[in-house]
Amino acid sequence: MDKSAKTRKFLIATHGTLAAGIKSSLDIIIGAMEHVFLIQAYVDENISVETELQAILKQVNDDDELIVFTDILGGSITNQILQHAQKSNVHIISGVNLPLVIEVMLADAETPIDELISTAIDNAKEQMVYVNKLLTAQNDETVND
């Protein structure tokens, strides 16, 4: 099968409503995207993460790629996703932040998923910056030029 024919789907799974908050920001910055699922765990005590996850997985074919963004490595959401969704076409990234999700969602469909995710994580990490210190360093460079 042609690799580019795969559909890339996304799941943002977090404790509480962070997932919907990220989705709201995405809608503003990159516009509405297709194939984005959310799990907002523990907001409704009557719905388990497993139940929500199974409903989402039914919408992901074996030919699709599902990229899962979770909030905390070692947290209950990540652990439950690992427990119920460890398949070769499911790719789980913990420590979600907005730059990471944007980078992954805007990536070329032709880019191999392993390469895409590794690059996106590297770039997203670089977005975590103590800006005061960065500005101080830049100002020092200007003075020394």
Place this chain on the structure above:
Amino acid sequence: MISADYIITAAEGMHARPATALVRLVKNFKSTVSLKKGDKVVKLNSLLNILSLMIKGGDTISIIVEGDDEADAAAAIDLFFNEQLKGL
């Protein structure tokens, strides 16, 4: 190869929404497009690449386009910087 310089006229600089629009615009072409600010050069296939340059209003940047459809790509990018950016 086509190269052009632009002064960023949008007061907010190249923030997330215009940078997203630029990445999406470049995806329409086969050419490789790079953006240069100072001595830093990044490819325009990544929003975070653009944002990492912290391009502010008034900054001058260079666009470098290289590929089979470089003339069409350069024209579209020219329109983006000269007309569309200030509305984003």
